[in-house]
Amino acid sequence: MAVILGIESSCDETAASVCLDGKILSNVIASQGIHAKYGGVVPELASRAHMQHIIPVVNEAIERSGKSLNELDAIAFTQAPGLIGALLVGAQFAKSLSVSLQIPIIAVHHMQAHVLANLINDPKPGFPFLCLTVSGGHTQIVCCRSPFDLEVIGETRDDAAGEAFDKTAKILGLPYPGGPLIDKYAASGDSKRYKFPEPQIEGLDFSFSGLKTSILYFIQDGIKTDPEFIEKNLADICASVQARIVSILLNKLVKASKETGIKDVCIAGGVSANKGLRAAFEQTGNANNWNTFIPSFEYCTDNAAMIAITGYYKFLENKFSDISITPTARAAW
Ligand code: KG4
Ligand code: ZN
Numbered sequence: 001m002a003v004i005l006g007i008e009s010s011c012d013e014t015a016a017s018v019c020l021d022g023k024i025l026s027n028v029i030a031s032q033g034i035h036a037k038y039g040g041v042v043p044e045l046a047s048r049a050h051m052q053h054i055i056p057v058v059n060e061a062i063e064r065s066g067k068s069l070n071e072l073d074a075i076a077f078t079q080a081p082g083l084i085g086a087l088l089v090g091a092q093f094a095k096s097l098s099v100s101l102q103i104p105i106i107a108v109h110h111m112q113a114h115v116l117a118n119l120i121n122d123p124k125p126g127f128p129f130l131c132l133t134v135s136g137g138h139t140q141i142v143c144c145r146s147p148f149d150l151e152v153i154g155e156t157r158d159d160a161a162g163e164a165f166d167k168t169a170k171i172l173g174l175p176y177p178g179g180p181l182i183d184k185y186a187a188s189g190d191s192k193r194y195k196f197p198e199p200q201i202e203g204l205d206f207s208f209s210g211l212k213t214s215i216l217y218f219i220q221d222g223i224k225t226d227p228e229f230i231e232k233n234l235a236d237i238c239a240s241v242q243a244r245i246v247s248i249l250l251n252k253l254v255k256a257s258k259e260t261g262i263k264d265v266c267i268a269g270g271v272s273a274n275k276g277l278r279a280a281f282e283q284t285g286n287a288n289n290w291n292t293f294i295p296s297f298e299y300c301t302d303n304a305a306m307i308a309i310t311g312y313y314k315f316l317e318n319k320f321s322d323i324s325i326t327p328t329a330r331a332a333w
Helices: 033-038 043-065 084-101 110-119 161-171 179-186 209-225 229-260 275-287 305-316
Strands: 003-008 013-020 023-031 074-080 105-109 129-134 139-146 149-155 264-268 291-293
Touching: 003 043, 003 084, 003 305, 013 043, 013 305, 023 043, 023 305, 033 043, 043 084, 074 084, 074 110, 074 305, 084 105, 105 110, 105 305, 110 129, 110 139, 110 264, 110 305, 129 229, 139 229, 149 229, 161 179, 161 209, 161 229, 179 229, 179 275, 209 229, 229 275, 264 275, 275 291
Parallel strands: 003 074, 074 105, 129 264, 264 291
Antiparallel strands: 003 013, 013 023, 129 139, 139 149
């Protein structure tokens, strides 16, 4: 029996989760609304908000799990990548608690945890599987041969898919984070109304910066002819942009599956909460005879359940960290 506390603090969510032998008992998230008025995450404000939230969030996660602090076997925390001040809060908290409880700590890579969120619910993908991880900072196709044998076989050369959503939202005058709002407006729009270009990048890599520029020029031209262009066509613009981002992502995923022969295919990360992507992913899976896997909605965007589950797999292999470990803003797997 292993009871693992997971702590996530890499960006603007303070989160804690308790898992028992791979089963999530509690999953608590405090989101930081403060960043919306600045149009993006302000690192210093994020660190301060983590300081305020971390004790109540961990307390609530313990309480809801039905376990007590003394029953914990290890504490897993996000060690990289992320905002350094934000990571430090979670890391220092995890270390302090581990010293007082005399239990080990487990350092977790945030992007690995996004991928392994697919191992939380049943049915689980079999190894090897492919995972399209799409978040605010990353866009990767990962070949996952075991929980610890992960290889990035394709990634973005510039913006991440989440950034493409958020920057489009900014151009449209929508608040941060814009991804969920584009998703919402797209639901009632015509995705075929406007055509945006698909970048021609070789291999399994992505690029979103050209798309962002073409959206900017398209909107500027639209406003020249009608100052209310955005208001009048918001749903169709959102649906058309979303459809293009989704097709860029899925075309590469199909290519990756054909090249590797792997048919167990997952998505993960904040953008995998997008309804358009989820639906198109299922359709693409049916057309290509894939076994498709999508984490539950609450395990797509940043959360600590994915940290706890990754911690659990590391616990099974005694992959503990020394107390001297420090967080890093950037890190390979
Ligand atoms: O994984 P995540 O929560 O944090 C990072 O590790 O970056 O991803 C955040 C990103 C943001 O860019 C946000 O706009 C996007 O995920 N996102 C969405 C949706 N929900 C979150 N993008 C499109 N549609 C959504 N429903
Ligand atoms: Zn994330």
